[in-house]
Amino acid sequence: MIPHFNSKLEFLQFLSDECIKNMKKFELNHQQEIGIQKAYASTLNYLAKTEEASGGCHLISAMLHILLSEQGIENKLVIGEVEDYEANTQFSHSWVEINGEVFDPGIMHTLDGNVHPPVYNGVKLTLDEESMEYRVSNDKESLDKDAKQLLDKSVTAYLDDIKNYGYPKNYLWDEILKAGIGIIGYTNLSRLRKKYDSHFRVLKTK
Template sequence: MIPQFKSKLELLKFLSTECIKFMKEIDIQHPQQIGIQNSYASTLNYLAKTEEASGGCHFISTMLYILLVEQGIECDLIVGEVENFEKGIRFSHSWVEVRGAIYDPAIMHTLDGAVHPPVYHGVCLTYEALEMEYGVSDSQDELDRDAKQVLNKSVTAYLDEIAKFGFPKNYLWNEILKAGTGILGYTNLSRLRKKYDSHFRVLKTSGEV
């Protein structure tokens, strides 16, 4: 029987819980598999309980990226065009790749209000076929305005920019630290700002292997 949900957040919380169970069954053949699992689960849980995170792929991918990097896990923060070939639509998006495999919790709750299966190690966490193709554009010219802007900003510049919209400068950093409780431990924000001021997104296009 399919459960009945009173709200989208209730659905997302249920989906997040079920997807994390499935995620733990996937052996990704990585020496830091547990760290990757914990980071992904923390990010997915944050997304599932935060209404404002809808369509926040640039932030959610940044959160996952920092949680991974702070554990010494090599990964890339990616921006590019994604095509849903089932619906025939294309949109600008951010995600993380570890050894070339796609990790995309943010796809679960997109700006258009749709709910999609989150992607872990290139696998949909609902046993469905992956309906998205990542990195389908030919150049950055095809990105939307927001994607072009985040591509050209460091991680620190991107996170600090929230102050322009009336939020405290530390707002997004603190959200990452809360999501990473139990993973990051005590972390000095000055150190993080300095470190991630030299970290940038990588553009993925259709010409890459």
């Protein structure tokens, strides 16, 4: 029986919960698997509960990158083009890779308002057949304007840039720390800013 949902956020939370259950059935063969699961689940739950995060793949991927990195889990923050075969569209997008595999909670709620299954270790967490292909462009010229600008910004510069849109400078950092409660605990924002000022997105192409 298909549940009835009163709002999109209610549906997103249901999808997030179901996908987290499926995530725990996977064996990553990674010595820090539990840490990866915690970071991914926290990021996915944040997206499901935060209406403003729709289309926020750059924030969601940065959040996952930081929650993983703060646990000492090696990962790459990636930007590139994704092709959706079902919708016959191609769009600029950010995600995280661990050992070359895609970890992409942000795809769950894209800028066009559509809902997609989140990707974990290269697999849809709804266990459906894959309908999206990552790294489909040849060079950075395929990226949209916003994505091109991100290539030249450190993670810190990107997160601090929110102040230019009328928000407090710490706004996105505070959101990341809120999502990461129980994972990274108390930490100093000055330390985070200094550390992630040397972290940049990696352009992935064919």
